[in-house]
Amino acid sequence: MEKAVYIVLSDTGTxxxxxxxxxxxxxxxxxxxxxxxELNEVYSFGRKQRxxxxxxxxxxxxxxxxxxxxxxxxxxxxxxxLDEYDRMRDKVLTFKxxxxxxxxxxxxxxxxxxxxxxxxxxAFFCSQFVATILNESTIDIAKPSYVQPHHFxxxxxxxxxxxxxxxxxxxxESIILIEKEFVL
Numbered sequence: 001m002e003k004a005v006y007i008v009l010s011d012t013g014t015x016x017x018x019x020x021x022x023x024x025x026x027x028x029x030x031x032x033x034x035x036x037x038e039l040n041e042v043y044s045f046g047r048k049q050r051x052x053x054x055x056x057x058x059x060x061x062x063x064x065x066x067x068x069x070x071x072x073x074x075x076x077x078x079x080x081x082l083d084e085y086d087r088m089r090d091k092v093l094t095f096k097x098x099x100x101x102x103x104x105x106x107x108x109x110x111x112x113x114x115x116x117x118x119x120x121x122x123a124f125f126c127s128q129f130v131a132t133i134l135n136e137s138t139i140d141i142a143k144p145s146y147v148q149p150h151h152f153x154x155x156x157x158x159x160x161x162x163x164x165x166x167x168x169x170x171x172x173e174s175i176i177l178i179e180k181e182f183v184l
Contacts, residue, residue, distance in 0.1 A: 001081075001082045002079050002080070002081065002082070003079070003080055003081070003082055003084075003085035004037070004077050004078060004079050004080065004085075005033060005034065005035055005077075005078050005080060005085065005088060005134075006033070006034040006035075006036075006037060006039065006075055006076065006077055006078075006161075007031060007032070007033055007034075007075070007076040007078065007130060007134075007152050007158065008031070008032040008033075008034060008039065008042060008063075008068070008073055008074075008075055008076075008166070009028040009030070009031055009073060009074040009075075009076065009149045009150065009152065009153070010028055010030045010031075010032070010068055010071040010072065010073040010074075010166065011027045011028045011029065011030070011071055011072045011073070012030055012067040012068065012071050013067075013070075013071065014067065017029045017030060020109070023113060024148055024150065026148070026149070026150045027072065028072065028073065028074055028149055028150065029148075029149055030044070030046065030071075030126050030149060031044065031126045031127040031129075031130045031149040031152065032044035032061055032068075032126065032130065033088075033092070033129075033130045033133050033134075034063075035085070035088075035089050035092075037077075038170075039063040039166075039169075039170065040063075041060070042060065042061040042062075042063050042068070043058070043059070043060055043061065043092050043095070043096070043129075043133075044058075044059055044061055044126045044129060044130070045057060045058055045059065045102070045104055045105070045124045045125055045126045045128070045129045046059050046061070046104070046126055047059070047067075047104075056103070056104025056106075057099065057102045057103050057104055058095050058096065058099040058102040058124075058129075059099075060096065063166060063170060064170060068166055069166060069167055070165065070166070070167055071165070071166050072164065072165060072166075073162070073163070073164070073165070073166045073169070074153065074160060074162070074163045075160075075161050075162040075163075075169060076152055076153060076158045076159065076160055076161065077158070077159045077160075077161045078134070078137070078139070078155075078157060078158045078159075079157070080137045080138075081137075084136060084137040084138065087136040087137070088133050088134070088136040088137060091132075091133055091136055092133055095129075101122050102122050102123065102124065103120070103122060103123040104123065104124070104125060105118070105119075105120050105123035105124050105125045105128060105145075106125070107120060107123075108120065108123065108124070108125050108128060108145055109125050111145060111146075112145075112146060112148065117143060117145050117146065118145060119145050126149065127144075127147045127148055127149045127151070127152070128144045128145050128147060129144075130147075130152065131144035131147040131152075132144045134152075139155060139157065
């Protein structure tokens with residue numbers, strides 16, 4: 001049996017995202033991982049409070065509010081076995097249960113720019129976290145600390161399923177679910 005995980009690449013429009021974009025030359029500079037197509041379970045590393053970019057760490061993001069809701073995004077789909085899905089989700093749930101011990105790896109972002117592998121204990125930046133979770137599957141991301149959000153779209157087994165405003169994707173998904181209920 002196959003399952004899917006979803007990688008959400010987004011442009012949240014924050015000054016921090018724009019700053020990263022100046023370096024990468026890419027518009028979508030935040031990565032999250034979701035375990036359902038409706039994006040009810042979305043996880044990443046980022047700001048813990050909407051208006052405080054300094055306090056960062058592991059976060060469960062709200063796709064229907066906060067910074068993601070009006071963001072431009074690309075949604076990628078990665079099909080995995082049920083066992084891989086369970087391993088990835090279990091790893092994320094371990095992060096969630098121990099979230100207070102995790103920090104945002106700001107130094108790791110500088111490591112990308114300097115081509116240095118800066119790994120800190122219990123510290124991740126968004127794409128490093130997503131790459132670490134994906135490594136629970138058959139995909140081989142050798143150095144998660146070098147991964148930038150746009151790299152996920154370059155993997156041949158990862159499929160782009162949507163590009164545009166996240167709010168529009170969520171509305172389309174809601175309509176599809178309602179239509180399925182009436183057909184049954």
